[in-house]
Amino acid sequence: MERVYNFSPGPGVLPEEVLARVREEIPNWHGSGMSVMEMSHRGKAFQSIIEQTEADLRDILGISQDYRILFLQGGGNLQFSMVPLNLLGVKRTADYVDTGYWTARAMDDARQYCRVNVAASSADTGFTSAPAQDQWRLDPRAAYVHYVANDTATGVEFHWTPRCGDVPLVADMSSNILSRPVDVEHFGLIYACAQKNLGIAGLTIVIIRDDLLGRALPITPRMLNYKLHAEKGSMYNTPPTFAIYVAGLVLKWLKNSGGLRAMEQRHAAMSSLVYDFLDSSSLFRNSVQKSDRSRINLPFTLRGPGLEDRFIRHMEERGLVNLHGNLGLGFRASMYNAMPIEGPRRLVEAMREFEKMHG
Numbered sequence: 001m002e003r004v005y006n007f008s009p010g011p012g013v014l015p016e017e018v019l020a021r022v023r024e025e026i027p028n029w030h031g032s033g034m035s036v037m038e039m040s041h042r043g044k045a046f047q048s049i050i051e052q053t054e055a056d057l058r059d060i061l062g063i064s065q066d067y068r069i070l071f072l073q074g075g076g077n078l079q080f081s082m083v084p085l086n087l088l089g090v091k092r093t094a095d096y097v098d099t100g101y102w103t104a105r106a107m108d109d110a111r112q113y114c115r116v117n118v119a120a121s122s123a124d125t126g127f128t129s130a131p132a133q134d135q136w137r138l139d140p141r142a143a144y145v146h147y148v149a150n151d152t153a154t155g156v157e158f159h160w161t162p163r164c165g166d167v168p169l170v171a172d173m174s175s176n177i178l179s180r181p182v183d184v185e186h187f188g189l190i191y192a193c194a195q196k197n198l199g200i201a202g203l204t205i206v207i208i209r210d211d212l213l214g215r216a217l218p219i220t221p222r223m224l225n226y227k228l229h230a231e232k233g234s235m236y237n238t239p240p241t242f243a244i245y246v247a248g249l250v251l252k253w254l255k256n257s258g259g260l261r262a263m264e265q266r267h268a269a270m271s272s273l274v275y276d277f278l279d280s281s282s283l284f285r286n287s288v289q290k291s292d293r294s295r296i297n298l299p300f301t302l303r304g305p306g307l308e309d310r311f312i313r314h315m316e317e318r319g320l321v322n323l324h325g326n327l328g329l330g331f332r333a334s335m336y337n338a339m340p341i342e343g344p345r346r347l348v349e350a351m352r353e354f355e356k357m358h359g
């Protein structure tokens with residue numbers, strides 16, 4: 001199979017073992033005589049798939065029985081509304097820590113339901129850092145504190161877990177979930193769309209502490225009510241069955257590949273290869289503060305003007321694809337769990353070559 005090195009921010013690269021397994025199982029899943037795409041979501045076969053997927057996610061992330069895992073649709077974007085609709089309760093304010101593109105999207109939706117207190121922001125540094133906890137001005141009346149654990153667009157990642165006392169901490173982990181161990185007990189709610197580290201588009205995972213269920217605003221559409229989804233075991237309506245099946249295969253692959261510690265080491269190795277090159281380069285540059293650099297999404301710019309198209313062509317000719325930056329600005333290399341280490345090695349080699357030609 002001729003494969004490229006896919007640096008897409010999402011949907012992103014999948015493990016080849018998972019692709020092979022899907023191909024093998026498509027016509028006839030485990031002797032059922034049908035593919036997962038054709039199964040009833042209420043049948044025994046699919047029930048076993050969703051139960052195993054949940055059990056593996058619990059096991060890998062160490063999620064206790066105090067938390068529910070919901071398999072939803074609507075992407076990270078729908079969580080921008082579901083979080084305030086479900087967590088505000090009788091409160092009118094929520095805290096948001098602003099690290100750029102994805103927080104802006106989350107706040108725009110939250111403002112339809114509550115007052116958004118920007119507790120901290122890195123706007124003054126051009127969103128090139130994660131505001132330190134001592135800069136956070138939390139509102140004591142806030143229903144929850146929301147932050148984006150890894151901003152896929154700006155390439156800023158929190159390498160520490162915030163502490164917010166009794167106020168539930170909500171994290172958008174869309175682009176760094178399962179990339180290293182995390183202490184779920186510190187969070188009220190974690191959400192992530194699946195098309196980066198968990199499989200394919202169409203599925204969104206929500207991990208929510210039990211006591212936060214049942215606070216939905218009366219205007220909340222039933223389909224957007226976490227409690228209903230929890231009560232029905234994510235079967236309030238037809239869940240994204242195929243995406244859940246693929247997530248299950250990805251989780252098995254992750255376990256067989258050494259778990260979260262191995263993923264953490266893999267990301268440290270991959271990202272330092274690329275950052276070390278960027279920091280020594282006369283042509284390329286990453287401007288995120290070193291302590292807050294994302295290990296997953298690495299944005300960079302070219303110093304020389306007019307070379308952008310040539311650079312993309314140079315990379316594509318070497319099988320290095322999807323390096324365009326967010327909204328077409330600059331470049332970005334996204335390296336999810338399934339990226340082989342050969343990917344960043346080839347990337348740096350090709351960038352060095354380009355620098356020799358144009359630097």
Ligand code: PMP
Nearest residue numbers: 075076077102152172174175193
């Ligand atoms: N949050 C973050 C951090 C993301 O990277 C993305 C998608 N790139 C989203 C939310 C939105 O996810 P979706 O496109 O599935 O709605």
